Amino acid sequence: MNFVPDWVRHYQKSWLGGDTVAGVIVTVMLIPQSLAYALLAGLPPEVGLYASILPLIAYAMLGSSMTLAVGPVAVASLMTASALQPLATPGSPDYVALATLLSLLSGGMLLLFGALRLGFLSHLLSHPVISGFISGSAVLIAAGQVKHLLGVNAGGTNVFDTVAQLAQAAPRTNPVTLGIGAGCLLFLLLARKSMAPWLVRLGASPRRADMASKLAPMLAVLVSTAGVATMRWDVTAGVSIVGAVPEGLPQIAWPTVSMASLGSLLLPALLISLVGFVESVSVAQSLALKRQQRIQPNRELLGLGAANIASGLSGGFPVTGGFARSVVNFAAGANTPLAGVISAVLMGVVIAALTGLFHYLPHAVLAATIIVAVVSLIDVEALREAWRYDKADAVALLATAGGVVAVGVEAGILMGVALSLGTLVWRSSHPHIAVVGRVPGTEHFRNVSRHTVTTEPGLIAVRVDESLYFANSEVLLDRVEGLVAAEPHTRHVLLVCSAVNQIDTTALAVLTNLERSLAHRGMALLLAEVKGPVLDRLSETALGHRLEGRIFLSTHAAFEYARQASDMPGRYDDPAATI
Numbered sequence: 001m002n003f004v005p006d007w008v009r010h011y012q013k014s015w016l017g018g019d020t021v022a023g024v025i026v027t028v029m030l031i032p033q034s035l036a037y038a039l040l041a042g043l044p045p046e047v048g049l050y051a052s053i054l055p056l057i058a059y060a061m062l063g064s065s066m067t068l069a070v071g072p073v074a075v076a077s078l079m080t081a082s083a084l085q086p087l088a089t090p091g092s093p094d095y096v097a098l099a100t101l102l103s104l105l106s107g108g109m110l111l112l113f114g115a116l117r118l119g120f121l122s123h124l125l126s127h128p129v130i131s132g133f134i135s136g137s138a139v140l141i142a143a144g145q146v147k148h149l150l151g152v153n154a155g156g157t158n159v160f161d162t163v164a165q166l167a168q169a170a171p172r173t174n175p176v177t178l179g180i181g182a183g184c185l186l187f188l189l190l191a192r193k194s195m196a197p198w199l200v201r202l203g204a205s206p207r208r209a210d211m212a213s214k215l216a217p218m219l220a221v222l223v224s225t226a227g228v229a230t231m232r233w234d235v236t237a238g239v240s241i242v243g244a245v246p247e248g249l250p251q252i253a254w255p256t257v258s259m260a261s262l263g264s265l266l267l268p269a270l271l272i273s274l275v276g277f278v279e280s281v282s283v284a285q286s287l288a289l290k291r292q293q294r295i296q297p298n299r300e301l302l303g304l305g306a307a308n309i310a311s312g313l314s315g316g317f318p319v320t321g322g323f324a325r326s327v328v329n330f331a332a333g334a335n336t337p338l339a340g341v342i343s344a345v346l347m348g349v350v351i352a353a354l355t356g357l358f359h360y361l362p363h364a365v366l367a368a369t370i371i372v373a374v375v376s377l378i379d380v381e382a383l384r385e386a387w388r389y390d391k392a393d394a395v396a397l398l399a400t401a402g403g404v405v406a407v408g409v410e411a412g413i414l415m416g417v418a419l420s421l422g423t424l425v426w427r428s429s430h431p432h433i434a435v436v437g438r439v440p441g442t443e444h445f446r447n448v449s450r451h452t453v454t455t456e457p458g459l460i461a462v463r464v465d466e467s468l469y470f471a472n473s474e475v476l477l478d479r480v481e482g483l484v485a486a487e488p489h490t491r492h493v494l495l496v497c498s499a500v501n502q503i504d505t506t507a508l509a510v511l512t513n514l515e516r517s518l519a520h521r522g523m524a525l526l527l528a529e530v531k532g533p534v535l536d537r538l539s540e541t542a543l544g545h546r547l548e549g550r551i552f553l554s555t556h557a558a559f560e561y562a563r564q565a566s567d568m569p570g571r572y573d574d575p576a577a578t579i
Contacts, residue, residue: 023342028215033071041081041084042085047099049245050315053348054314056071056344065280065300073319073323076319080272083264083269099318109270110277129417131382132404133400140158149181181362185368192213196213221358229359250315433475434447434463458491458492469506492525529552
C-alpha cells in the first residue's frame with residue numbers, strides 16, 4: 001500500500017511558485033482568523049494557532065482536493081462554543097480539554113465514515129438546510145460579537161437573549177473600544193467592497209487587487225495593535241486585549257476528561273462532523289470543477305478526519321474547509337496541498353517566535369473581523385430562489401435559520417433536518433399518479449390532463465411516479481379503485497412502472513390484493529416498463545406468477561394487448577377462481 005499522496009509522487013517544479021505564493025497569502029489571512037475563531041469558540045488565542053498547523057499537514061496527506069484550505073472556521077467555532085459552554089467555563093483548562101476531545105471525537109467519526117465509504121452522507125443535509133443553518137449561525141455569531149465591539153460583558157443562548165442583554169449593558173459601553181471596533185468594522189466593510197476597484201484604478205491587476213483586499217484584516221490587526229501598544233489604551237482606557245500568547249509549538253497530548261463529558265459531546269461531534277463535511281465537500285467540488293478536477297467524498301472524510309485528529313492531539317479544536325480561505329488559495333495560484341503545508345510551516349514559525357506581536361491586539365478588532373466574515377454567509381438569494389421554486393424547501397431553510405437564531409445551534413439544525421425528512425416522506429407518500437393516453441400517431445404516452453391524447457376503451461392506464469412502499473401503496477390503491485368505480489366497463493388496469501425503482505413487501509401485498517380483487521370483478525391487471533431489478537424480485541413472487549404474460553416491455557405493447565383483448569367477447573376470468 002502506497003502511503004505517499006498522488007500529488008507528491010507526480011509533483012512538478014512548475015507548480016512550486018503558485019503553491020508558495022498561495023501558502024504565504026493564506027497564512028496572512030489565517031493568522032487573524034485563527035485568533036478570531038478561537039475567541040468565537042471561547043478558547044484562548046493560542047488554541048486557534050494550534051488548530052492551524054498539524055491539521056493542514058494531515059489533510060494534505062489524505063484529502064482529495066488540491067485547493068481546499070483547512071483550519072478554524074466560523075460555523076464550527078460557534079458549534080464548539082455551543083457544545084462546551086454548558087459543560088465548563090470558557091477559556092478554562094477544562095474547557096480547552098473538552099475542545100480537544102470534541103475535535104478527536106469528530107475526527108474519529110469522520111475516519112470511521114471514510115473507512116466505511118459513507119461519502120454519500122454529504123447528501124443527507126439538503127442545500128436549503130445547510131444554507132439556513134449557515135445563515136442563522138451567521139446572525140447568531142454576529143450578535144454574539146457585538147459585546148466585544150462595545151467593550152461590555154453580555155451574552156445569551158440565542159439572539160433574543162443576546163440582544164436583550166446588550167440593551168441592558170449598552171450604558172456601560174467603553175467609548176474607546178467602540179471607536180476601535182467600529183472603525184475597524186467600517187474599514188473592513190469598505191475594503192471588501194471598494195479596495196479592489198480602487199487598487200485597479202491605481203494600476204494594479206484585478207487579480208492582485210482582489211488578493212490585496214482579502215488581506216485587509218491583517219492590516220487592521222497590525223494598525224490597531226500598534227495603536228493600542230503606543231497609546232497603552234489597555235491601561236488608560238480599559239480596552240480589552242488578547243494579552244500574552246504563549247510561544248512554542250504545540251505539544252502532542254491526549255486530553256483527560258470524564259466519561260460523562262464524553263457522552264455529552266457525542267451528538268455535537270456528529271453534527272460538527274456532518275456540517276463540516278458537507279460544507280467542505282461543496283467548497284472543494286465547486287473549486288475542482290473550475291479546473292476539470294474531481295474530488296472523492298470518501299477521501300474527504302479521511303482527510304478531514306485526520307485533520308481533526310491532528311488538531312485534537314495538538315491542543316486545537318474542530319476544523320474543516322473554509323470557504324473564504326479556499327477561494328483565496330485557489331485564486332492565488334495553489335496547485336496542490338503543498339500550499340497548505342507551507343501555510344502550516346509559516347504558522348509554526350509564528351507561534352514559535354512571533355506571538356508577542358499579538359499581545360496588544362484588541363478583542364474588538366477580532367470581533368469586527370468575525371462579523372465581516374460571517375455577514376457574507378447570510379444567503380438571502382438562496383431563500384428567494386427556494387421560495388420561487390419550492391416553498392417547502394424555503395420553509396425548511398427558514399425553520400433551520402429560525403431555530404438556530406431562536407433556540408440554538410443543535411436544535412436549529414435538527415429542526416431543519418427533521419422538517420426536510422418529513423417533507424421527503426410526505427412527498428413520497430403522496431406520489432404523482434397520472435392517467436396516461438397515447439399521443440396520436442406515436443408510441444409515446446402522456447398525462448391525459450396535460451396533453452391531447454387518445455385512450456383505449458376498457459383500459460385505464462396509470463403511471464405512478466414514485467417507488468412503491470408502505471407509505472404510498474394505499475394511496476395508489478385508492479386512486480385505482482376510484483378510477484375503476486368511475487369506469488364500470490373497464491376490462492384492463494395498466495400500471496406504467498417506468499418511475500418505480502423498488503416495490504417493498506407492503507406494496508407487494510397491496511398489488512397482490514389489487515390483482516385478485518380486479519380478477520374477481522372480471523378485470524385484468526397489467527404492468528409495463530418494469531425495471532430489471534424490480535422484475536427480478538417480482539418474478540419470484542406469487543403475484544409475478546399470476547401476471548405471467550401480462551408484464552410488457554413497453555406501454556405501447558400493453559395498449560396493443562388491451563386493444564386486441566377488447567375485440568374478444570366476455571370479461572377477464574381469474575384463473576385462480578376455477579381452482
